[in-house]
Amino acid sequence: MKTRDDIAQALAAAGYIADGELATAVSLMQLLKRPLLLEGEAGVGKTEVAKALASVHGTELIRLQCYEGLDQSAALYEWNYQRQLLAIQAHRGDKADAIEDQIFSEKYLLERPLLAAIRRATPPVLLIDEIDRADDEFEAFLLELLSDFQVSIPELGTITATSIPHVVLTSNGTRELSDALRRRCLYHYVDYPDVDREARIIMARIDGAGASLALQIARMVEGIRKEELRKVPGVAETLDWAAALVGLGVLDLHDTPETMHETLMCLLKTHEDRSRMTREVSDRLLGKVA
Numbered sequence: 001m002k003t004r005d006d007i008a009q010a011l012a013a014a015g016y017i018a019d020g021e022l023a024t025a026v027s028l029m030q031l032l033k034r035p036l037l038l039e040g041e042a043g044v045g046k047t048e049v050a051k052a053l054a055s056v057h058g059t060e061l062i063r064l065q066c067y068e069g070l071d072q073s074a075a076l077y078e079w080n081y082q083r084q085l086l087a088i089q090a091h092r093g094d095k096a097d098a099i100e101d102q103i104f105s106e107k108y109l110l111e112r113p114l115l116a117a118i119r120r121a122t123p124p125v126l127l128i129d130e131i132d133r134a135d136d137e138f139e140a141f142l143l144e145l146l147s148d149f150q151v152s153i154p155e156l157g158t159i160t161a162t163s164i165p166h167v168v169l170t171s172n173g174t175r176e177l178s179d180a181l182r183r184r185c186l187y188h189y190v191d192y193p194d195v196d197r198e199a200r201i202i203m204a205r206i207d208g209a210g211a212s213l214a215l216q217i218a219r220m221v222e223g224i225r226k227e228e229l230r231k232v233p234g235v236a237e238t239l240d241w242a243a244a245l246v247g248l249g250v251l252d253l254h255d256t257p258e259t260m261h262e263t264l265m266c267l268l269k270t271h272e273d274r275s276r277m278t279r280e281v282s283d284r285l286l287g288k289v290a
Contacts, residue, residue: 014052036167036169045190060122064113075114104155131171132174199214202218202239216252219288229273241264245260
């Protein structure tokens with residue numbers, strides 16, 4: 001995959017319909033071997049980019065889900081303490097230095113996602129998901145990995161990458177990321193798709209969704225997103241709604257307005273938003289859908 005069009009076609013074959021800017025970002029990510037930071041609202045398809053890349057390259061997807069309190073032991077490595085204790089008991093009486101050298105060897109090392117990603121013979125796709133949920137301290141720890149693709153383990157020394165993974169970081173923007181992290185990454189903001197692209201996404205991901213219905217769904221979702229909602233539905237919710245409508249045998253939203261309204265629970269995920277989307281509001285929005 002070298003050109004933007006090649007990348008867009010390859011991603012589409014893997015089920016991800018990318019716009020031109022995202023295809024360019026992936027192209028530069030591969031050319032420069034730099035991590036790609038994808039920022040945007042929840043549900044717009046940031047995580048799916050990494051999954052599609054892994055499919056396109058025919059390689060492993062290694063995912064690190066970030067959360068508050070995430071530390072090195074969960075992200076990088078930890079020692080198999082139970083096996084170490086058993087080894088100490090089995091070699092009781094041996095010299096302390098000999099026991100220490102043995103129990104702090106590769107045999108007792110447990111790989112976590114970051115270490116696993118740089119030790120694969122074939123470059124995997126490393127997804128660092130929702131980095132904005134992690135603490136500043138963990139973000140600072142990542143800098144060595146993202147800069148030099150190496151990590152330091154006190155007992156073993158510096159481990160350099162066997163191959164350079166394809167790194168994708170995602171952020172929902174719940175906190176501001178550091179300038180140091182941003183400088184080490186290429187950046188792309190993933191926005192909600194326009195109507196035509198969302199219709200293509202529906203047809204690519206939902207079996208039985210024809211062009212006419214997919215376009216109606218995309219136009220309806222576009223209208224719903226313009227309402228004053230607490231949680232705007234993302235592409236994931238659109239796909240759930242499309243799957244529900246297809247599963248119920250809906251061919252045209254205008255023919256089944258009652259079903260259309262009742263199934264909006266697939267899009268609206270709070271009581272407040274569901275209360276605002278009355279039958280009158282949904283009928284008004286449906287009236288604008290061709």
